[in-house]
Amino acid sequence: xxxxxxxxxxxxxxxxxxxxVPGTRVDRLSAFxxxxxxxxxxxxxxxxxxxxxxxxxxxxxxxxxxxxxxDAGTLYLVNEDATHLDFVILQNDTMxxxxxxxxxxxxxxxxVPLMVDGKANRSNVSSHVAxxxxxxxxxxxYESEEFDFTGPRKYDEATGYRSKSxxxxxxxxxxxxxxxxxxxxxxxxxxxxxxxxxxxDDRVVLVxxxxxxxxxxxxxxxxxxxxKDLFYAFIKSIANAIEEKSPxxxxxINRVVDISMMIARRINExxxxxxxxxxxxxxxxxxxxxxxxxHDIGKIITPEWVVDKASKLQTIYDRAELVALRFDLIxxxxxxxxxxxxxxxxxxxxxxxxLAETDARCADALQExxxxxxFVMSCNEPGEFMSDERIERLKGIATKTYEVNGEERxxxxxxxxxxxxxxxxxxxxxxxxxxxxxxxxxxxMLSELPFPKKLSRVPEYASSHHEKLDGSGYPQGLKDDDxxxxxxxxxxxxxxxxLTAKDRPYKKPMPLSQAVKILGFMKKDRHIDPEVHDxxxxxxxxxxxxxxxxxxxxxxxxxxxxxxxxxxxxxAGVGDFEALTERLLTWGADLELEPSLGKAELATIEAYxxxxxxxxxxxxxxxxxxxxxxxxVDNEGFPMHSLVMFSDAPDDEDRLYAQxxxxxxxxALPAQEQELxxxxxxxxxxxxxxxxxxxxxxxxxxxxxxxxxxxxxxSILVVDDSANTRMLVKYYLADKHYRLAFAENGRGGVEAxxxxxxxxxxxxxxLTGMDGFAAARAIRNWEGESKTQPVPLLAITAHYxxxxxxxxxxxxxxxxxxxxxxxxxxxKLVEQYIR
Ligand SMILES: [Fe+2]
Ligand SMILES: [Fe+2]
Numbered sequence: 001x002x003x004x005x006x007x008x009x010x011x012x013x014x015x016x017x018x019x020x021v022p023g024t025r026v027d028r029l030s031a032f033x034x035x036x037x038x039x040x041x042x043x044x045x046x047x048x049x050x051x052x053x054x055x056x057x058x059x060x061x062x063x064x065x066x067x068x069x070x071d072a073g074t075l076y077l078v079n080e081d082a083t084h085l086d087f088v089i090l091q092n093d094t095m096x097x098x099x100x101x102x103x104x105x106x107x108x109x110x111x112v113p114l115m116v117d118g119k120a121n122r123s124n125v126s127s128h129v130a131x132x133x134x135x136x137x138x139x140x141x142y143e144s145e146e147f148d149f150t151g152p153r154k155y156d157e158a159t160g161y162r163s164k165s166x167x168x169x170x171x172x173x174x175x176x177x178x179x180x181x182x183x184x185x186x187x188x189x190x191x192x193x194x195x196x197x198x199x200x201d202d203r204v205v206l207v208x209x210x211x212x213x214x215x216x217x218x219x220x221x222x223x224x225x226x227x228k229d230l231f232y233a234f235i236k237s238i239a240n241a242i243e244e245k246s247p248x249x250x251x252x253i254n255r256v257v258d259i260s261m262m263i264a265r266r267i268n269e270x271x272x273x274x275x276x277x278x279x280x281x282x283x284x285x286x287x288x289x290x291x292x293x294x295h296d297i298g299k300i301i302t303p304e305w306v307v308d309k310a311s312k313l314q315t316i317y318d319r320a321e322l323v324a325l326r327f328d329l330i331x332x333x334x335x336x337x338x339x340x341x342x343x344x345x346x347x348x349x350x351x352x353x354x355l356a357e358t359d360a361r362c363a364d365a366l367q368e369x370x371x372x373x374x375f376v377m378s379c380n381e382p383g384e385f386m387s388d389e390r391i392e393r394l395k396g397i398a399t400k401t402y403e404v405n406g407e408e409r410x411x412x413x414x415x416x417x418x419x420x421x422x423x424x425x426x427x428x429x430x431x432x433x434x435x436x437x438x439x440x441x442x443x444x445m446l447s448e449l450p451f452p453k454k455l456s457r458v459p460e461y462a463s464s465h466h467e468k469l470d471g472s473g474y475p476q477g478l479k480d481d482d483x484x485x486x487x488x489x490x491x492x493x494x495x496x497x498x499l500t501a502k503d504r505p506y507k508k509p510m511p512l513s514q515a516v517k518i519l520g521f522m523k524k525d526r527h528i529d530p531e532v533h534d535x536x537x538x539x540x541x542x543x544x545x546x547x548x549x550x551x552x553x554x555x556x557x558x559x560x561x562x563x564x565x566x567x568x569x570x571x572a573g574v575g576d577f578e579a580l581t582e583r584l585l586t587w588g589a590d591l592e593l594e595p596s597l598g599k600a601e602l603a604t605i606e607a608y609x610x611x612x613x614x615x616x617x618x619x620x621x622x623x624x625x626x627x628x629x630x631x632x633v634d635n636e637g638f639p640m641h642s643l644v645m646f647s648d649a650p651d652d653e654d655r656l657y658a659q660x661x662x663x664x665x666x667x668a669l670p671a672q673e674q675e676l677x678x679x680x681x682x683x684x685x686x687x688x689x690x691x692x693x694x695x696x697x698x699x700x701x702x703x704x705x706x707x708x709x710x711x712x713x714x715s716i717l718v719v720d721d722s723a724n725t726r727m728l729v730k731y732y733l734a735d736k737h738y739r740l741a742f743a744e745n746g747r748g749g750v751e752a753x754x755x756x757x758x759x760x761x762x763x764x765x766x767l768t769g770m771d772g773f774a775a776a777r778a779i780r781n782w783e784g785e786s787k788t789q790p791v792p793l794l795a796i797t798a799h800y801x802x803x804x805x806x807x808x809x810x811x812x813x814x815x816x817x818x819x820x821x822x823x824x825x826x827x828k829l830v831e832q833y834i835r
Contacts, residue, residue: 053222056218058801066800067210070199078180085127094186112127125138139198164185171215260291260292260490296442311380312426323380337362379420394420436474464476468491468527469529492532496515568615570604572595572601640661645663719745745770795809804816814833815829
């Protein structure tokens, strides 16, 4: 066949193309066919775009049932050892049963063994299919003699259900491995009123095709997850290996990861101050976490004896003992010399006077030696600062000599003198260089790894943890703007961990107050970032960490006031609040006084449920006050830990009751600073956002731009974690004059919406990270708080998840469209709300 024929043009010359009259095209495919083609295309895209295994599994079984109109379906997966089939999803419409997957209902059925008594288990239809890779299509399981259906029969007897037609299909991945089995039950003839019928052959082909697509998607999803798990496990094992090198720094890396992530998450939670515009998304948090895990990886080349050098004389072993023994030897030499000179004096007939003088000289020499020995030993202590005088004295001792076997030797060798003269700590200049080398080695090692794009800055962050703002750090001497925030966070974490570590050989565990003080000096000297420092202290994060990690005897009084700058404090009732208000104002609180308890209750409830979980409420500990509290308790999920009771003379009963209800505490008026500070810190640290409501977002709107329709048509924000869905929406809306913007997850969507004006938001529901429901609630809360007109908020729901549409409306969406959706469907919905 020639090329022309291959192209379907045959031998006749091509006709001149004639343009169609617009709007007259009759598609070769029927509407039904087109609908199904669209649907399969959407399923294919959804399968390849789904990263959540549970949702993927649920989607598979749902689509298979939809294709065949099956009343029930079960999805089994071959277990890791390939010995069993595990039940993973179970659905039955008639019996209203949904188990496994996103349903949250666990399946308690025992797995199906693939082998029984050493033989292939062919009696069970699902294991038979998993073993043979055959498709089994049975018209009525009660009449089947090939397989054992006692299980379904028993189920039917107990429930009144009738299991009849069954289709069992293997899920074979791209490597031809069977990874699971799809079992569909009771195909219904919808046109005939839903009676049970056989699974028709044309549907079998479609399900088999779906099963193989699904298997490939599942394998891909599992592979990605396995690779990620492997990567993290590998990193952790390297971190552990580094820490194993030194028993003294064990846990350092783990703890630096913890502190870094605590700071980053706190930055995400706050909406005021220097970090109000900073938000780390999920990828950036992961990037920071990895950087913290890997920050000391360069220590793999650092010799242990340098890392663990506990005293100045330590090399591979501590030479202090050697020096001590040498001084003992010198002492013996002096005594021997003394005895020898006395023997000589006796031989020459010296009298008692002369002998006594020799003894006295000896005693003086021994006394001097003993003092020198003690001084040398004290110089070996890392805590001893070596002043110029001490160094001079040491040098004097070092140059002294003693004689052994006719050989003259110095009291201290050159290297011993060098080490003992270290002014601060235990390291000489060259040893310090060896230690400092680890930071550049971290950079060198990590820059050789091909990190994916979203983690590309790990080498930079990890290797910059010893850089200082003033440029005096290492390895590059970076300063100010050259230092990314992530590196500044890790620097504070690294230093605070090292200061407070309770297991270092060369120092006693430091009291918390001293660590905080040193951190303060480092801020003043521009060694660490002042804003990260302030956040770490004023938010009470340092105390939160200390409570987890430090020895109780490290705790002492630390003079760090609680930071209430972002908090509204409502004081209900009447009383002498002078001291209380003065203190709260000093700490930056925004005060509201409400003498009427009824109004205070209303204001409190109103604030909760919009976006003010930051509110702290002071309530009188009298009958009326307790009544108010009990009414607040009835509000499910109310943040009780933000309530403080007050009274002139609170009694034990008040305190006990407050504790039982989970309140922040009870204070006595006039307020004592220490008591109030403890309560404020417990609120600040105990604050947990109710699901999906990020109060930080509520205030973000202050900076919202009102750029409505400035440059053309209505603006639509499209929020979905599937690139395919974003692409489809863009394609479907392309010929309309909409200005489109995109976000990949709920948090990004809320951020975008609260910063710029949009006439509509189209957002998926089951998004990774902050899901669409939470994002919808946050958007509505923000609108309430900032008195913004509610935006039409359209959900893209998953049709395979029951009640997804209703759930979206409950969460604050305006309307919804199910996946898969067609262009006319989407346009109709969009145009209903936007013109
Ligand atoms: Fe380091
Ligand atoms: Fe470190």
